[in-house]
Amino acid sequence: MLFARPHLLGLEGLTAEEIDFLLDSAESFKEVSEREIKKVPALRGRTVVNLFYEASTRTRTSFEIAAKRLSADTINLSASASSAAKGETLTDTARNLAAMRPDAIVVRHPSSGAPDLLARHVDCPIINAGDGAHEHPTQALLDLLTIRERKGRIAGLTVAIVGDVLHSRVARSNLFGLLTMGAKVRFVGPPTLVPPGFSELGAEIVWDLHEGLKDVDVVMMLRIQRERMNGRYFSSLDEYSRLYCLSADAVARARKDVIILHPGPMNRGVEISSTVADGPYSVIMDQVTNGVAVRMAVLYVLVGRRKAGAEQGEGAVPIALAEASPRRAATGE
Numbered sequence: 001m002l003f004a005r006p007h008l009l010g011l012e013g014l015t016a017e018e019i020d021f022l023l024d025s026a027e028s029f030k031e032v033s034e035r036e037i038k039k040v041p042a043l044r045g046r047t048v049v050n051l052f053y054e055a056s057t058r059t060r061t062s063f064e065i066a067a068k069r070l071s072a073d074t075i076n077l078s079a080s081a082s083s084a085a086k087g088e089t090l091t092d093t094a095r096n097l098a099a100m101r102p103d104a105i106v107v108r109h110p111s112s113g114a115p116d117l118l119a120r121h122v123d124c125p126i127i128n129a130g131d132g133a134h135e136h137p138t139q140a141l142l143d144l145l146t147i148r149e150r151k152g153r154i155a156g157l158t159v160a161i162v163g164d165v166l167h168s169r170v171a172r173s174n175l176f177g178l179l180t181m182g183a184k185v186r187f188v189g190p191p192t193l194v195p196p197g198f199s200e201l202g203a204e205i206v207w208d209l210h211e212g213l214k215d216v217d218v219v220m221m222l223r224i225q226r227e228r229m230n231g232r233y234f235s236s237l238d239e240y241s242r243l244y245c246l247s248a249d250a251v252a253r254a255r256k257d258v259i260i261l262h263p264g265p266m267n268r269g270v271e272i273s274s275t276v277a278d279g280p281y282s283v284i285m286d287q288v289t290n291g292v293a294v295r296m297a298v299l300y301v302l303v304g305r306r307k308a309g310a311e312q313g314e315g316a317v318p319i320a321l322a323e324a325s326p327r328r329a330a331t332g333e
């Protein structure tokens with residue numbers, strides 16, 4: 001099985017085999033985080049730059065921990081600490097970083113398409129850690145891994161993605177990933193945040209929360225993206241939460257073995273009640289744990305491959321699962 005792409009910019013266009021490959025790889029890496037000494041030498045001597053132009057706790061920390069557990073060196077750059085604050089363009093910043101020969105750049109940016117732009121200007125792997133309202137592929141991969149782990153499969157499940165779909169890169173990446181893996185996706189939220197046109201993306205659209213949750217296997221809650229809203233999408237947060245906050249009552253409409261996901265950060269009492277967030281159906285902490293494994297897999301597959309290719313004098317060539325085996329990397333066999 002192959003993952004031949006040089007970058008991870010989004011889940012749109014990835015095949016089910018490619019997604020399975022990344023999820024299987026992540027599963028092998030999970031065990032490293034359970035060891036007393038949480039480190040394998042897989043990316044020793046490699047450098048990973050985290051370039052974050054937007055606030056982040058979970059995702060940046062998760063990428064950093066993932067890189068460190070693979071023994072890579074990590075550099076963290078935030079927008080306020082970089083020359084962007086002095087007027088340098090993103091491309092110039094990236095070219096300068098690339099000139100220092102990092103082995104991967106992980107980028108989060110408020111503008112959709114920023115990682116694609118970088119990928120055209122630098123020659124190391126670019127990993128999209130969230131670009132505007134476009135994509136957040138590693139988040140969707142960790143969501144898929146959590147669902148697969150808990151449900152034993154993804155194909156055939158019905159997944160409700162609830163809330164601010166319009167501004168959500170998490171919703172878009174999950175939509176692409178879930179449809180490719182054979183799940184059904186239902187977008188649930190007010191018409192201002194779930195426009196009718198979104199049905200063209202392949203999702204069913206339901207505007208009522210209780211109706212939308214009927215018989216679903218998985219509920220994925222979204223945060224209201226106030227920082228991306230430049231209009232009035234609902235009259236008040238209070239009204240929004242009255243209609244769309246995930247309460248125990250609403251959860252009762254779903255299947256008995258439903259699982260509840262949220263990418264974080266949560267706005268308790270706005271889109272999700274504390275009873276549900278901390279309740280028995282919640283797998284929110286599993287998502288965070290799985291995030292590290294998914295990012296280890298992505299870094300290993302993209303960066304480790306370059307190493308293998310260079311040693312063979314072939315540049316960045318696709319390599320087979322056997323050669324890229326994270327299990328082998330983890331055990332050192």
Ligand code: NCD
Nearest residue numbers: 058059130136223263264265
């Ligand atoms: C998400 C993001 O930044 O897109 N959070 C995350 O990566 N943990 C979701 C959000 O901010 O609502």
